[in-house]
Amino acid sequence: MNDFDLAIQNAWAHMFSELDSLKQESLHNLTIETQPRPSNLQTALTQTPPGHTLLGLYHQNKIILFEEPIRQAAASYNQSVEEIAEQVMRHEVWQHHFGTNHTVRPNAPKSLDETYSRPARCCPGTGGWW
Numbered sequence: 001m002n003d004f005d006l007a008i009q010n011a012w013a014h015m016f017s018e019l020d021s022l023k024q025e026s027l028h029n030l031t032i033e034t035q036p037r038p039s040n041l042q043t044a045l046t047q048t049p050p051g052h053t054l055l056g057l058y059h060q061n062k063i064i065l066f067e068e069p070i071r072q073a074a075a076s077y078n079q080s081v082e083e084i085a086e087q088v089m090r091h092e093v094w095q096h097h098f099g100t101n102h103t104v105r106p107n108a109p110k111s112l113d114e115t116y117s118r119p120a121r122c123c124p125g126t127g128g129w130w
Contacts, residue, residue, distance in 0.1 A: 004067050004081060008034060011086035015093070023098070030061050030097060032089070037068045056088035058096035063089060 001009075012032060016024060038054040042064075048054050053069040065085060074084045094100050 007082040008065060008085050011082045011089060015086055015090055032063045034065050034067055038066050056092050058092040063092045
């Protein structure tokens with residue numbers, strides 16, 4: 001397992017542990033995959049605008065996390081890969097899997113609430129880009 005896969009595993013475990021049992025149960029069929037970067041087709045289908053990149057994508061009970069863009073975002077925001085991956089997974093799970101706008105970490109200190117509730121740029125009905 002490489003460091004990116006480990007960061008994803010840790011981020012998922014952290015996020016999953018914060019959910020109630022009903023929400024945890026609804027995620028049992030959800031899979032998480034990683035790819036180095038989004039394909040041209042994925043970028044086109046999500047209508048990702050020029051100058052933006054796809055960090056994650058939700059489609060039919062699958063979250064795809066894109067390693068290179070997540071690493072670049074982590075460096076740009078001076079956060080760990082695990083933190084950015086968790087933010088992306090949180091967006092994909094809450095916004096697209098659960099169909100809500102709730103991306104704030106439950107019981108998080110105010111500073112974390114502000115970090116995790118950063119508006120996600122997302123194309124309506126097409127999956128997430130951020």
